[in-house]
Amino acid sequence: MIPCHWDAVPAPHQAAIEAVCGRVLKAEPVTGGLMPGLTARLHTEGRSFFFKAIPADNAAATLFRREREAGCALPEDAPAPKLLWSDDSHGCVSLLFEHVDGRDADLSPGSPDLPGVLEALGRLNVLQWEQAPPVAGNLGPLLDKAAALLGERRDAAHWAMYAEAVAGFRPESVAGPSLLHYDPHPGNLRVTGHGVRLVDWSFACIGVSWIDAAFLVPRLIKAGHSPAQAEALVSAHPDWSAAPDDAVTGLAALWTLFREYKALYGPDHARTFRIRAAHAGRSWVRHRIS
Structure with missing residues (x-):
């Protein structure tokens, strides 16, 4: 099943994310795109982050893995948000980025x-x-x-x-x-x-x-x-x-x-x-x- 809300993300992923950015106070879904999976703004105390997740066996997971590879490889001066954390385990590909306010x-x-x-x-x-x-x-x-x-x-x-x-x-x-x-x-x-x-x-x-x-x-x-x-x-x-x-x-x-x-x-x-x-x-x- 495609995760459509924060609660559907595997608990180990949630715990790892909160270790990076602090306790998630609100997960605000971002809608309107054509890609499947969950996209959301994660709001913590004083900061926001951008999060994506999809089941590892979904056909579109290949694209999430491509984005993960790109995020790890992009030079510091690339005009792109930084990938802060990612994981491909527990049946889910999850990506956490800095939030682009624009x-x-x-x-x-x-x-x-x-x-x-x-x-x-x-x-x-x-x-x-x-x-x-x-x-x-x-x-x-x-x-x-x-x-x-x-x-x-x-x-x-x-x-x-x-x-x-x-x-x-x-x-x-x-x-x-x-x-x-x-x-x-x-x-x-x-x-x-x-x-x-x-x-x-x-x-x-x-x-x-x-x-x-x-x-x-x-x-x-x-x-x-x-x-x-x-x-x-x-x-x-x-x-x-x-x-x-x-x-x-x-x-x-x-x-x-x-x-x-x-x-x-x-x-x-x-x-x-x-x-x-x-x-x-x-x-x-x-x-x-x-």
Whole structure:
């Protein structure tokens, strides 16, 4: 059973956490995300912490373990909350982080948050993480979903556009040593009094440094930018000019096809969200193909 409240967390984990942060006076659930498991703010005397837990046999536990590995490996100067404690025992994967007091980034045109977001990504992507999983592992599900949809031979013009973009993509073109967050959506970009911090490192990996900037583009489009405006913004990333056109276009199509697939076949509660994301990605691919 997925722990949905503090009382469901194994007692040894609770005791270890309280040894680190003091007695937990209140566990306030954090809702709204797509990931299963428990996310909560733990309030102690005078301080707050961020806590995540999931049963060890849940399929998503792999992502929690990835985040645990990333938290242990991230350099001190990474723009991310520090992992304070973790455990993978008693049938549960539990993670305790410092609490980031901030808000979701506003990616809309003219937002004062945009320079800080781009600065954080640029600062992050020059870092490295030895023994990190390569980005190819994250791209596998996207390639699978793309193949499944394109194999259905749909008639709409944008399916031919996707096929053209995917055909020109070579996974080796995005291999590299740079640290990537991989999922820079507004909820993972927290604006604080000390700059933008990236949270939720479940998909952390290594690859070419401009991938995070590329995956920010559809988020910017969804927030109201045109594809040209979004690409102009991410061109501030120090390595964007080195990104091969076919690699960027292929990633744009793969990112979008994954959302198209989830909009068609994913859980009902997330389909509206996926449709909006797919429309943003589709306009980006069309901009690059035309």
